[in-house]
Amino acid sequence: MGGNQSVPKITKQDRAILDLKLQRDKVKQYQKKIQGILDREHDIAKQQLAAGQKDRALLALRRRKYQEGLLAKTDAQLENLEQLVSTIEFSLVEVSVLHGLQQGNEVLKEIHKEMNVDSVEKLLEETAEAQAYQREIDEMLANNLSAEDEDAVLKELERLRDEVLGETKPEQAKLVHFPSAPSTEPVSPMPAETEAVPAQQGQERIPVAA
Amino acid sequence: MASTSFSPYKTASGFLLPSIHSAPPFFTQQPNLSTQITHTAHWTRLILSYARHRQLFLLRVEDAETSGSNWDEILKNERINRKLLPTHLSFILADMVSKNLAIYEPVRQTRSVLLYWRTPEEWAEVLHGWADSTGQLNTILTFYDIVEPPVPSPLVGLPLTMLRKAIAILAKTSRAQTIAVADGEGVRFLSGNTTR
Numbered sequence: 001m002g003g004n005q006s007v008p009k010i011t012k013q014d015r016a017i018l019d020l021k022l023q024r025d026k027v028k029q030y031q032k033k034i035q036g037i038l039d040r041e042h043d044i045a046k047q048q049l050a051a052g053q054k055d056r057a058l059l060a061l062r063r064r065k066y067q068e069g070l071l072a073k074t075d076a077q078l079e080n081l082e083q084l085v086s087t088i089e090f091s092l093v094e095v096s097v098l099h100g101l102q103q104g105n106e107v108l109k110e111i112h113k114e115m116n117v118d119s120v121e122k123l124l125e126e127t128a129e130a131q132a133y134q135r136e137i138d139e140m141l142a143n144n145l146s147a148e149d150e151d152a153v154l155k156e157l158e159r160l161r162d163e164v165l166g167e168t169k170p171e172q173a174k175l176v177h178f179p180s181a182p183s184t185e186p187v188s189p190m191p192a193e194t195e196a197v198p199a200q201q202g203q204e205r206i207p208v209a210a
Numbered sequence: 211m212a213s214t215s216f217s218p219y220k221t222a223s224g225f226l227l228p229s230i231h232s233a234p235p236f237f238t239q240q241p242n243l244s245t246q247i248t249h250t251a252h253w254t255r256l257i258l259s260y261a262r263h264r265q266l267f268l269l270r271v272e273d274a275e276t277s278g279s280n281w282d283e284i285l286k287n288e289r290i291n292r293k294l295l296p297t298h299l300s301f302i303l304a305d306m307v308s309k310n311l312a313i314y315e316p317v318r319q320t321r322s323v324l325l326y327w328r329t330p331e332e333w334a335e336v337l338h339g340w341a342d343s344t345g346q347l348n349t350i351l352t353f354y355d356i357v358e359p360p361v362p363s364p365l366v367g368l369p370l371t372m373l374r375k376a377i378a379i380l381a382k383t384s385r386a387q388t389i390a391v392a393d394g395e396g397v398r399f400l401s402g403n404t405t406r
Contacts, residue, residue, distance in 0.1 A: 007387050007400065008348075017350045018389050018396040025354040089349065 017088055024081045027074055034071045038064055221283040225263045228256065231284075237292040239301065253294075253302045254311060260284050262327040267369050268315065270322040274299040315371055330375040336364055337376050338385055341399035350389065352396045 041064035048057035219227045230236050230252055240246045257269065266280050273279040274296045277286070286293040303323050306312040315324035328336070337356070340363055341347055357368045365373075377397050380386035385402035388395060 007384050010387070010389050014350055014389060014398070015391050018352065018391050019393060021350060021352045021355065021396065022391070022394045025352050028354070 013088070013092060017085065020081060020085050020088070024078065024085065027078045027081060031071060031074050031078070034067050034074070037067050038071070041067065219289075223264060223283060225260055225283065227283075228252070231256070231287060232290060234290050234292050237287070237294055237298075239295070239298045250302055250305050254306055254309075256284060257302070257306075258311065258325060258327040261325045265367055267324055267367065267372065268322060269303065269312075269325055271296050271300050271303070272321065315369065324369055324371060330372060330379055333368070333372055333376040334379040337373075338380055338399060338402075340365055342401075347399050347401050350396050350398050352394065356397075 041060045045057045045060035045064070048054075048060060216229045216232050218229050219232060221227060236249060236252070240249055260281075260283070261267070261269070264280060269281060270279075273281040274285050274294050284294075285299070300320065303312065304320065306325075307314060307323060310326065312323040312325045314320055315322060341351075344361075344363075353370060353373060356365055356373060357370070358366065377386045377388060380399070380402075381388065383402055385400050387398045387400060389398060390396075
């Protein structure tokens with residue numbers, strides 16, 4: 001599975017950070033020890049006072065005071081160490097952010113090489129030309145088709161006519177009698193005719209509607 | 211003896227002792243084999259759950275020989291004036307080691323054991339989960355950082371032997387990496403996503 005490939009390499013900075021942290025731990029442990037001594041001296045002082053030995057109690061308190069001073073100094077050292085550790089860790093974060101930006105920048109540059117402004121313009125022009133050309137072809141084909149259609153329709157019409165002419169005339173009259181929109185204003189004689197026709201058609205229609 | 215009741219008892223630390231703990235025969239190593247097996251099983255269960263309750267890791271035969279240790283609530287029952295004898299404890303410890311519920315720590319002696327109320331695999335998960343939830347993945351940590359952190363964690367007081375085992379388990383799935391320098395050693399936890 002190659003597990004080692006997914007584990008990051010241990011760099012010098014990593015070792016430096018570990019070193020610092022180990023030193024910090026030592027200081028912390030030292031502080032704990034001192035705190036223990038402080039507590040013990042405090043108890044001793046109390047015991048001595050209870051036993052009436054004021055001098056001994058004073059001595060214990062003096063020792064305690066000295067240890068407290070040490071503790072305060074180590075506090076300061078600890079702060080220094082911890083600050084240094086966090087500064088280093090922060091700068092590592094900054095480095096990786098910078099690294100990320102760099103990589104992103106390079107990727108963008110590569111993309112731009114392939115996709116520069118001129119070639120895009122050219123591409124768009126070519127596409128527009130091709131589309132116009134295509135539209136021309138479409139129109140031509142459309143015209144052709146309708147011309148073909150017209151020929152076919154005319155031929156069909158002539159055929160039908162020949163058929164109909166061979167049959168009775170009323171049907172011919174029927175053929176001619178297509179409903180057409182009135183071309184003139186409706187006048188009184190016309191409504192009489194149109195009324196007769198719709199009435200007939202109405203009578204014809206009623207059974208159909210039923 | 212009529213005054214003792216065979217009922218569960220809550221100790222000062224909030225641990226509920228099972229009723230068998232109030233029975234005097236529980237503290238005597240029984241000659242009858244099946245009773246012995248049952249009692250040993252009970253003691254084992256009791257020891258492990260107490261250890262989990264108080265986050266204790268080590269149990270020594272010495273703890274039965276002296277008083278004042280962390281184990282007094284279990285190994286002694288003042289109410290019935292009984293306590294577990296060192297030889298009996300030694301027997302129970304040996305049984306636990308044979309069942310992989312504890313290991314002799316340090317090795318090559320039989321007076322002190324490290325208790326497995328969590329197996330190293332479980333500790334590995336707890337460890338990785340803690341590193342993740344405290345935002346400490348990909349950070350260099352010392353062992354001290356882990357077992358004595360400034361904020362209480364489920365890993366406080368974990369013996370280094372167990373810590374090393376857990377780290378080794380994580381290292382196999384690329385979720386931890388040990389680092390050594392002149393002054394000591396450290397570990398870095400990784401997210402373990404092999405999608406790189």
